[in-house]
Amino acid sequence: MPNTSTRQKHGRRTRRRRRADPARNELVSSSLESAQQCLFNQDYGTAFAHYLLVLNLAPVFKDFARESFRFTLFKWAEELDSLGRIQYLFDCYEQALELFPDDEVILNSMGEHLFRMGFRDEAAGYFHKALKMRPDYPEARENFYRVANWLVERWHFFMLNDHGRNQKYQQAIQKAVQKGCNTVLDIGTGTGILGMCAKKAGAAEVYACELSKTMYELACEVVSANGMDGSIKILHMKSLEMEVPKDIPHRVSLVVTETVDAGLFGEGIIESLIHAWHHLLLPPKRGENEFGEQSATGRVIPAGATVFGMAVECSEIRRHHRLCVTKVGGLSMAAAGELHSPVSCSSEPDDSMEPYTTERLSRLPGGYKPLTEPFTALNIDFNNVQELEGLSSREVQEIRLPVIQQGELDALAVWFQLHLDEENSLSTGPQEDTCWEQAIYPFHSAKGFVLKPRDELIVEVSCRDAYLRLCSVAVLRDGHKISLDKLMDSQYPVSNPNPEAELCSALACLQTDQSQARDFCMLECSEMALLNNQDYHQSFCTALAKLISQLKVKCQNQERGSAFQPGPAVATRCASPFYVLDVSEGFSLLSLIAASQGHVKAFSSVEKKRQQEVLKRLARSNNVSEQHLEFWLNNTEDEQGMLQRPSREKLWSAIILDCVETCGLIRQKLMEKASLARCLLEEGGRIFPGKIVVYGMLVESETLLLESAVQGQEPTLGFNIAPFINQFTVPVHVFLDFSTLECRHLSESVELFVLNLMDANANYINREVKVQATSTGRITAIPFWYHIYLDEEINVSTLGQAAHWKQAAVVLQQPLEVRAGEWVRLAVKLHKSTISILAHIESTPQQME
DSSP, X not given: OTTTTOOXXXXXXXXXXXXXXXXXXXXXXXXXXXXXXXXXXXXXXXXXXXXXXXXXXXXXXXXXXXXXXXXXXXXXXXXXXXXXXXXXXXXXXXXXXXXXXXXXXXXXXXHHHHHHTTOHHHHXXXXXXXXXXXXXXXXXXXXXXXXXXXXXXXXXXXXXXXXXXXXXXXXXXXXXXXXXXXXXXXXXXXXXXXXXXXXXTTOSEEEEEOSOHHHHHHHHHHHHHTTOTTTEEEESSOGGGOOTTTTSSSOBSEEEEOOXXXXXXXXXXXXXXXXXXXXTBOOBOOOBOTTSOBOOOBEEESOEEEEEEEEEEOHHHXXXXXXXXXXXXXXXXXXXOOEEOSBOOOSSOOXXXXXXXXXXXXXXXXXXXXOBOOEEEEEEEXXXXXXXXXXXXSOXXXXXXXXXXXXXXXXXXEEEEEEOSSSXXXXXXXXXXXXXXXXXXXXXXXXXXXXXXXXXXXXXXXXXXXXXXXXXEEEEETTEEEEOXXXXXXXXXXXXXXXXXXXXXXXXXXXXXXXXXXXXXXXXXXXXXXXXXXXXXXXXXXXXXXXXXXXXXXXXHHHHHTSSXXXXXXXXXXXXXXXXXXXXXXXXXXXXXXXXXXXXXXXXXXXXXXXXXXXXXXXXXXXOOGGGEEEGXXXXXXXXXXXXXXXXXXXXXXXXXXXXXXXXSBOTTHHHHHHHHHHTEEEEEEEESSEEEEEEOOEEOHHXXXXXXXXXXXXXXXXXXXXXXXXXXOSEEEEEOXXXXXXXXOXXXXXXXXXXXXXXXXXXXXXXXXXXXXXXXXXXXXXXXXXXXXXXXXXXXSSSTTOSOOEEEEEEEEEEXXXXXXXXXXXXXXXXXXXXXXXXXXXXXXXXX
């Protein structure tokens, strides 16, 4: 038997067929039937459990049950979310993804839940994976763009495109390494560029740490792509948690970092460096040893900083931080109490306040006026640990600033010079061509204060909680000291030449201290700017008055028409007030303006108690009965039930929708809200606004390109960074001030799109627009804005200088060359709230979204 020892080939081995298991099949069949029945009965939790059993026992049913399983999962997740069972919600998604690991819809939904819970890093991963599964999936793409703005802020692109900044850091690092700093730690590495500079300069060991998971993973990719993955160790952790030898084998001789914000200390550089000196760095330089050699020492790049500031007048800053008007939509604001933004330059720390905000002074609409010369507010040595530790306990410094020209005091603007070493420094000043903004410490005052030449402004500088705080506290005028305390200041006029009168006013203010403190209310900067937008409120007041007048005439005509056959229904309808619902986001006066029209019962969506109290005070002072103003969210269980009938027998006469976000984009789910609102209107009722017209323009703007994507390897010192960070490029740039944007206009403005909130049949998804170029150049972007039509005749533009809205722009990845007179065809599409545009000249397409 010659073949008895020969093995059978694997390819010919027969496999035993698996026997059918009747009990198993019966369980699958009954569970599938139960799942469908539970789904029909809206018992989503039980249905989900049955589907899990079926699909785990019989994966063959995956394709058949996929849609029903998704629907069940999403409905069950909604229930769990409303019950606060968040961990169980995520457990269900994990179970679902074990069955469907590549399902883009489930991945995207998981990301949405994570994003809402604040887990942005994790959400980005799910959105990114959903896009890999299906690159044309619009929901995942829009979500990824939304989360990308959080994870990789736009300044990353502008900073990496700043060749001068990158080169100065490189020179300082190279110099330090050549002097013997051959072990380096990069704190807050970002893309890893500073660590790679150290390695390229010849450092023997380079370590880096990054807290953001997204930036950590990005840095790992960048370092690997530049051939340094084996020579730079990147840690996903805060430097404050690092230990020797647990995380790095020994102390390093150089720390490099740029963990600074516009206010210098806002990203925690002081705490990070104190910890580094105590635990991660070699001791600072103290001299030479007995052999005449330098002992092993540590140092920091940057070596220190000098902080500068100046007092400014700026109407744009003013209107975002305090009330500048006495009347809004015909309402007197005298009883509003003290309203201002949550940005306070007070020297007393307060967890509810931010010490400063940031602006690029050179781009502020209307510009700014310096009221003092620049002054030095602070010097800090990052290589002196004792100085760092003593910063928060420094005595408050008082600085007197001579006023150089008359103007209203609106803020202290602050910037700094970062001393990288003895030769290299970076300035964030307002006149510099830099990626930096300036820190703004607004001055809060009910009536403002005008500074005059020969005045001296007294400013206090402190760092009590490791934040730099600057506060304007007093003015010296003609030998008298005028206090600028927010309570005392609100009682005397803007400029009072009589010091005795000022003193009397101050004393009177002290007596009313407690009542004013009770009337304080904090509003967001955008809400303050909205309050100061008189054109918008007056336009709304006029449009609403027209509607109420029309509805009254209609009622009167109905009464006359039923004179021969009188009925109680007509009489009741005409006697009852008109119902108006305002579902604006945040603080809004529109409901109170509606209630002041007479014969109107208005409902406000304001939910914060202090803000409701402001509306009640204003109602009383403007003779609006409290019965005519109610707070709608006090009557509903949640915000999702906001759009519903005012009562079983009533419909709304007007519904006010908040249509445009402050950043310049259409609000999410606007058209869905409008569709529901139309069903809740009485005959003749209106949605405000009734229509939104989108306008745009072709422009050439190098600035928008630099702020949207890294432009090749040249600005990043030859390192290959652009392809990795540009994954987080978003095609729509927001929070623009088009009036101050550095750009060339290549066309006239043109209507791009129309959204009709009153007539669904008038809407469309796609539109082609032809635009003729008026100048030769490169089309790099299409900024867009809106005309908000309150009725057919009254509209408000979001582009005006008084508007509280910013603008947005679609940015091309590759600019389009155009000649004057040529026609550019724009294919405009609106998907949900996102505008995308396909632009081409003749037959050369470029995708912009």
